[in-house]
Amino acid sequence: MMNSNKTLKSDPGVAEFDLSSYANSSHERGFINSAKVGISICVWNIAVNLLLIFFILCFRRTRRQFVMIQITNIAVIDLLTSALVDTLTIYYEFGQWKLGQTMCEAWLILDVMLPFAAFLGIMLLNFDRLIFAMRPSFYYTLFNQLPHRCIYLAIPWVLSSIIIVPIWLFCEVPVNTIGLHFMCIYALTERAMVASSVISLFLPCMGLIVLTVLVLVTVVSQMPTNLNEFSSVTFEEHRLSQRALRKRHYSIVLALCIVSFCALVMQLPFGTISLLQPQCIEEPCTSVLELLQNLSWLRSATPGVRPIIWFLFTEIKFSCCCCVHAESDSTAPEAVPMTSYTHQEALTSVSNANGSTIVT
Numbered sequence: 001m002m003n004s005n006k007t008l009k010s011d012p013g014v015a016e017f018d019l020s021s022y023a024n025s026s027h028e029r030g031f032i033n034s035a036k037v038g039i040s041i042c043v044w045n046i047a048v049n050l051l052l053i054f055f056i057l058c059f060r061r062t063r064r065q066f067v068m069i070q071i072t073n074i075a076v077i078d079l080l081t082s083a084l085v086d087t088l089t090i091y092y093e094f095g096q097w098k099l100g101q102t103m104c105e106a107w108l109i110l111d112v113m114l115p116f117a118a119f120l121g122i123m124l125l126n127f128d129r130l131i132f133a134m135r136p137s138f139y140y141t142l143f144n145q146l147p148h149r150c151i152y153l154a155i156p157w158v159l160s161s162i163i164i165v166p167i168w169l170f171c172e173v174p175v176n177t178i179g180l181h182f183m184c185i186y187a188l189t190e191r192a193m194v195a196s197s198v199i200s201l202f203l204p205c206m207g208l209i210v211l212t213v214l215v216l217v218t219v220v221s222q223m224p225t226n227l228n229e230f231s232s233v234t235f236e237e238h239r240l241s242q243r244a245l246r247k248r249h250y251s252i253v254l255a256l257c258i259v260s261f262c263a264l265v266m267q268l269p270f271g272t273i274s275l276l277q278p279q280c281i282e283e284p285c286t287s288v289l290e291l292l293q294n295l296s297w298l299r300s301a302t303p304g305v306r307p308i309i310w311f312l313f314t315e316i317k318f319s320c321c322c323c324v325h326a327e328s329d330s331t332a333p334e335a336v337p338m339t340s341y342t343h344q345e346a347l348t349s350v351s352n353a354n355g356s357t358i359v360t
Contacts, residue, residue: 038090045082045304049075052307059319066143073153074121078303081114096182104184113164116200120156126211133218136227167196201271212260255313259306266302270295
């Protein structure tokens with residue numbers, strides 16, 4: 001939301017209110033005078049994320065992979081971002097704010113919290129691939145337990161809530177809203193605004209860059225090198241060849257690197273300009289604010305780009321054609337149904353090249 005001091009002072013019955021005293025970014029959202037652009041982006045984001053979730057859960061092979069469940073977790077966050085944040089942005093562009101101060105606060109807090117949660121989800125997905133590449137057997141031992149999976153999936157939601165919500169609720173600037181009931185104003189102290197940007201954007205970006213580089217190093221080093229134990233049994237409850245597992249891992253890593261790059265390119269510029277912009281809303285800041293608006297469109301389009309990347313570079317694309325026959329997927333050439341192999345045996349024995357059994 002961007003409103004000029006001139007507008008506020010010229011409206012009858014509105015108390016004089018100097019917005020330049022506050023951090024603009026704490027009460028602004030994009031799509032200014034561009035509601036049609038916002039509608040297109042919002043509809044697209046919701047549609048592709050719903051399709052992604054559907055195809056992952058429909059396809060038997062994908063819904064049994066923990067890495068795919070993590071992708072679904074990120075898609076749910078992106079879906080909520082479009083449904084709870086972008087829709088209210090579009091509503092606000094068509095008229096005055098009539099949803100009250102509580103909804104205003106929730107809207108602006110979610111606008112920071114949900115993208116932060118998505119960033120954390122992508123970072124954890126990189127960390128997941130790092131563990132798999134370096135310690136496949138430990139990866140299976142860790143994530144074979146349902147409680148461990150649930151905790152891992154809950155981390156982005158919990159961390160984003162306990163970090164962002166206190167900053168925005170306890171560091172707000174008291175604002176005299178007499179006569180400003182038609183606006184959504186929520187001001188933060190300058191220190192809180194900087195802290196929010198650093199914690200929710202800049203630090204995750206640095207962590208994402210480091211994790212992406214480490215994952216790429218494992219690929220260059222041709223890791224994982226030994227998948228004997230892991231290929232004996234997977235979360236899908238059937239054996240997979242090492243070649244199939246490694247091919248699947250590399251496809252996910254390729255998609256994940258592109259997703260990480262897009263997250264940095266599409267979200268970092270908006271956060272940087274938003275934090276560094278001059279604290280004024282009239283000339284000579286008009287060009288800066290227009291740039292900020294365009295970058296906000298780019299940022300809001302991010303949730304609609306990620307599903308396309310997952311579709312193009314991972315096996316999710318096969319579910320588009322095979323969803324109807326998903327239950328017969330376990331008969332694929334690469335998948336050998338389990339017989340007398342148990343989970344414990346899979347972790348304690350490995351078949352060597354001659355077919356004999358080596359007890360570890």
